[in-house]
Amino acid sequence: MVVELVVDRVVAGGAGLAQLDGLKVFVPFSAPKDRVRARLTVRKKDYAVAEVVEVLEPSPIRTAPQCPLYGDCGGCQLQHISYDGQLVVKKLIVNDSLQRLGRVFTPVRNITGETRPWRYRNKTQYPVAGGRRPSIGFFRRQTHDLVDVPECLLHPESFDKVRALMLELMLQTGETAYNEKNHSGNVRHLVLRAPDADADSGMVATVVTRTRHLAGPIAEGLAAHPSVAGVVHNINPNQTNRIMGAESQSLSGEANLRFRVLGKDLRCSAGSFFQVNTGQAEALCRKVLKHAAPEGTENVLDLYSGVGMISLVLADFVRSVTGVEQYRPAVRDAEFNAAVNSNQNTRFVRADVDSVADSLGDFDIVVLDPPRKGCSPETLRAIAGLRPGRIIYVSCNPATLARDLKVLGAMGFQASLIEPVDMFPQTAHVEVVARIEPAA
Numbered sequence: 071m072v073v074e075l076v077v078d079r080v081v082a083g084g085a086g087l088a089q090l091d092g093l094k095v096f097v098p099f100s101a102p103k104d105r106v107r108a109r110l111t112v113r114k115k116d117y118a119v120a121e122v123v124e125v126l127e128p129s130p131i132r133t134a135p136q137c138p139l140y141g142d143c144g145g146c147q148l149q150h151i152s153y154d155g156q157l158v159v160k161k162l163i164v165n166d167s168l169q170r171l172g173r174v175f176t177p178v179r180n181i182t183g184e185t186r187p188w189r190y191r192n193k194t195q196y197p198v199a200g201g202r203r204p205s206i207g208f209f210r211r212q213t214h215d216l217v218d219v220p221e222c223l224l225h226p227e228s229f230d231k232v233r234a235l236m237l238e239l240m241l242q243t244g245e246t247a248y249n250e251k252n253h254s255g256n257v258r259h260l261v262l263r264a265p266d267a268d269a270d271s272g273m274v275a276t277v278v279t280r281t282r283h284l285a286g287p288i289a290e291g292l293a294a295h296p297s298v299a300g301v302v303h304n305i306n307p308n309q310t311n312r313i314m315g316a317e318s319q320s321l322s323g324e325a326n327l328r329f330r331v332l333g334k335d336l337r338c339s340a341g342s343f344f345q346v347n348t349g350q351a352e353a354l355c356r357k358v359l360k361h362a363a364p365e366g367t368e369n370v371l372d373l374y375s376g377v378g379m380i381s382l383v384l385a386d387f388v389r390s391v392t393g394v395e396q397y398r399p400a401v402r403d404a405e406f407n408a409a410v411n412s413n414q415n416t417r418f419v420r421a422d423v424d425s426v427a428d429s430l431g432d433f434d435i436v437v438l439d440p441p442r443k444g445c446s447p448e449t450l451r452a453i454a455g456l457r458p459g460r461i462i463y464v465s466c467n468p469a470t471l472a473r474d475l476k477v478l479g480a481m482g483f484q485a486s487l488i489e490p491v492d493m494f495p496q497t498a499h500v501e502v503v504a505r506i507e508p509a510a
């Protein structure tokens with residue numbers, strides 16, 4: 071059925087939202103104030119989904135997408151909206167999530183945008199599929215089928231070249247691609263990371279395989295590429311959606327990335343987390359520092375500390391920082407980084423935050439930067455029990471931030487400031503820094 075709709079706003083996930091006789095209709099790839107003809111593709115009791123057939127009147131913030139595969143490839147959701155428009159849309163997504171899901175009405179500040187909204191990513195994880203006729207691309211939207219993307223406009227051009235080289239090497243060596251349906255074949259992912267999206271060198275290429283085997287000429291061929299500083303082999307024998315397995319070995323050259331953020335030299339091993347946008351990671355750290363507002367005497371607990379980026383930036387301005395991180399190589403990176411940057415007032419604990427958050431001492435400031443799923447209520451209770459003067463919550467998922475703020479609210483802590491940072495232009499993802507304080 072084709073209907074006419076006027077889109078009201080864009081919601082979490084990036085779809086436009088319209089009403090049809092009181093029914094909510096989600097319209098992917100639409101923009102606020104678009105008038106569209108759209109085909110209903112899903113109809114449920116309390117919502118429907120429709121795809122745009124024709125734009126009758128375009129939104130004032132509509133623009134032509136730059137990627138020819140936009141809409142087909144699952145990577146981007148907002149290329150049809152101008153970058154300034156995306157910043158407004160994302161601020162409203164954060165506002166909407168916090169109010170609707172968390173009953174948090176703290177005004178959301180303007181989002182800190184990226185001056186370079188294309189080719190900003192320092193990391194790309196390509197799935198590999200196709201058995202004996204391998205292809206390396208991105209997942210087609212809402213599927214696990216591959217789209218061949220010869221050029222992605224979100225990452226450095228050198229990544230496209232190394233991807234093409236990898237495909238050539240697989241064809242030359244007869245190395246098979248993984249088949250996730252029957253858990254056969256070998257090469258599962260090619261993960262490319264560089265210090266910065268501008269960097270034409272220092273790239274670490276990680277080849278993830280199901281078995282322990284990887285044809286020798288693949289590592290040699292990748293290592294010979296001028297942008298590649300090192301090749302790592304990761305083995306993931308499990309039938310899982312997780313990309314990396316537990317075991318990695320360096321096959322050639324440098325096994326670690328080197329990032330530089332606010333004057334800190336940061337080593338990051340191939341499997342450790344680092345923000346995918348190096349420039350905006352700096353903006354994020356500035357916000358954390360500003361909103362933590364240390365006076366020099368504070369003891370800080372940095373939960374989910376990764377390779378220590380936020381810990382070390384704060385360490386110069388406080389008495390001590392204790393970081394907690396469960397991934398052992400990241401803890402080793404953080405310790406190395408503390409030594410290299412002469413931050414002797416830091417310690418890093420390898421542990422699950424859920425089991426230690428309330429047992430590491432007294433803290434004036436707690437910083438937390440959990441994965442997308444946010445925190446457990448027990449962890450939030452443990453943090454509240456520390457009675458910190460400030461909590462700085464860095465979130466990459468406004469929905470779980472909203473849920474966690476609601477839990478903290480019930481424990482006497484309220485968000486006094488909410489400030490989004492755009493780490494992920496052209497996509498619906500958004501990072502948020504929240505300052506949370508004991509309610510007056």
Ligand SMILES: C[S@@+](CC[C@H](N)C(=O)[O-])C[C@H]1O[C@@H](n2cnc3c(N)ncnc32)[C@H](O)[C@@H]1O
Pocket residue numbers: 342343344345374375376377378379380394395396397400421422423424439440441
């Ligand atoms: C979003 S990253 C933040 C890292 C760091 N703050 C940064 O900005 O670079 C989340 C980190 O939490 C770690 N992590 C996830 N779950 C954890 C848990 N239950 N306990 C401890 N660390 C965890 C991950 O390994 C990852 O390094």
